[in-house]
Amino acid sequence: MNVENGYVDAPVAEDLDLKAEIERLKKEKNAVILAHYYTDGEVQNVADFVGDSLALAQIASKLDNDIIVMCGVHFMGETVKILCPDRKVLVPDMNAGCSLADSCKAEDLKKFIEEHPGHTVISYVNTTAAVKALTDIVVTSGNAMKVVGSLPADEKIIFGPDRNLGNYINSMTGRQMVLWDGACHVHEKFSLEKLLELKKQYPEAKVLVHPECTAPVRMVGDKVGSTAVLLQWARESEADTFIVATESGILHEMTRLCPGKRFIPVPPNDSTCACNECSYMKLNTLRKLYLTLRYEQPEIKVDAEIIDRARRPISRMLEIK
Secondary structure, three states, X not given: OEOOOOOOEOOOOOOOOHHHHHHHHHHHHOEEEEEEOOOOXXXXXXXXXXXXXXXXXXXXXXXXXXXXXXXXXXXXXXXXXXXXXXXXXXXXXXXXXXXXXXXXXXXXXXHHHHHOOOOEEEXXXXXXXXXXXXXXXXXXXXXXXXXHHOOOOOOOEEEEOEHHHHHHHHHHHOOOXXXXXXXXXXXXXXXXXHHHHHHHHOOOOEEEEOOOOOHHHHHHOOEEOOHHHHHHHHHHOOOOEEEEEOOOOHHHHHHHHOOOOXXXXXXXXXXXXXXXXXXXXXXXXXXXXXXXXXXXXXXXXXXXXXXXXXXXXXHHHHHOO
């Protein structure tokens, strides 16, 4: 067994029932599995909790398990470790990064803050622990609007790293937040042209759009919101067909919770593929999850000082109702 490649590399019997073994190991080790909506359906199916970034942060803050496995991307594992510093936090693959988090290095943000003194720093949860440690309030796509709205109208704000989400909030609130120039590689490459073609093909369909998408795509949406908001809206809507502009992993939960309704993914600009996937999220597999639980590797480590500083803006987010 080794973890040199960022995940446990060890032999697994071909006839091993991975789902049964994962359940056995969870009970044996007092472990719990969290999974983001963007992971593969088979991973979501074995998880104890499935949700978006806000829901998983809220859940993690209340857990008392000895081991927490975060099936998502690296920054999500760091967030869990920040909220649960005395627990062992595992991820199936350390290579599951995030293009948005990578677009904002802590040293660069520190310089940006120094160039804009007197600003409250709001950072999207899709950031490293070191960036969170430089932040006043952390937000998710599900609560960003509420958090910004809780601040005085004349408060100067730096918002990062997603410029599309920041632009959306500015357009909806009339704010003039200073925006970091970053973006999610998945949400930014949805094709407006292909979306409009789908609308012609399915004129009765409602369009669901994540706020990390570009402004032209958002303008076509019947509902703009986080993955959890889009899921809830689809459940409550009387429509039976939806065109979805967010990472296609959410379609698994939408289909499960909305039987009889149809969900059509919007393709990306640069591909003939019918859906738009986050390759990082797809690094989470049942095999890796099983090996992670068995060998309790790879483990998320965060410096104690960073944990202390990063917990404050996350706690401030969770306190805003």
